[in-house]
Amino acid sequence: MPDETDLTTQRVRNPWGQGDRLRTEILDAAVRLLSELGGAEALTIRGVARAAGIAPASIYQHFADKAALVRGVVEYDYERLSAVMREADESADTDDVVGRVRAQMHAYCRFAIANPGHYRLMLGNRRVAREPDGRPRGPLVPVVESVAAAFERCERAGARLRLPSDRAAVMVFVGTHGRVALFHSGRADEDADRILQFVDELISLVVE
Template structure:
């Protein structure tokens, strides 16, 4: 067997000409000392991120984790290596943004809540501003659709609710931010003269919990349910908070 070596090294042999990016010439001395060259695919070295690229990579990692979560339908199988595979990067690249799996799950949870808030806000904005009750219903419908379309994501989100707080201290976190969208919606109803049986804050919690419970029943027995029945229930439930 002849010696094998990479071109352009200590041998002084030239690199292959016209090769495509990411390829390098590998040479071999045959039994008659003839030089034989071929090209092999190699990974290009990762360069230092330019300004803003680090944040973009973080977003790509979270998007990949979200796609993997859809495949798994739950967070139990969510691993650093699995996310790296989906993102097409090395696991070490993930550790530059998330110290461990727990940090990745926390980041993914917040990422999914952002998606939910965007969906709810967009749904409300599509309704005429004068239809204040319709805007609340639209936001709740969007919340239910998100949960039914992304069951694994929704379980992750609701399993990681706001941490406990001291008595009298209002909790904070992405779940509270979602409920605050409904608080604002019910407050607009009250300002428009649509009477509520309870405060906007209480109405928002009641409506969200009712919608969440109905979605949970849908997910437990989806074969015997349909999305329209969920939306109808939400509309009937929301009507109960109005005087």
């Protein structure tokens, strides 16, 4: 009955409820390690175990192998990113429709700047997940869908877009992503405000 491998995160054993505490502790330790040190190559079984204060062998009771650990970390971080962007969208002024787009993208930038290791990990692992109907579904498809919804609101509120709302969302998201990626492969001491300025410039290029 054990060894019930969950296909989404390759969780193994431990399907009895409260025992997941150490599992999230492992993930937290991995994220912490990934933020302090540089990239994905810093994510080693021994390193995560040391950061979590447990033995390397103990990790294998929560993750089948290292690939499963990496998948778990990626999924964990995407959840955090989605939550941050959703929160920024909801806590913005409801009347300022384009301001809600800005809030979302600013949250995206702040998250990307604060979690450089997450980016290295994401850029290093190809995702080939697909919907049951065959349509592709990467982990940040819901993110750009959220941006697309914000742009749709702009359109309904009468804002003039230079692109269809879905294309506008892709344009803004891709541009922002490119700016952040360039930040991460460039100097670490660059001013974070520059990035937010770029995002504003990009949005104002699309929206009016």
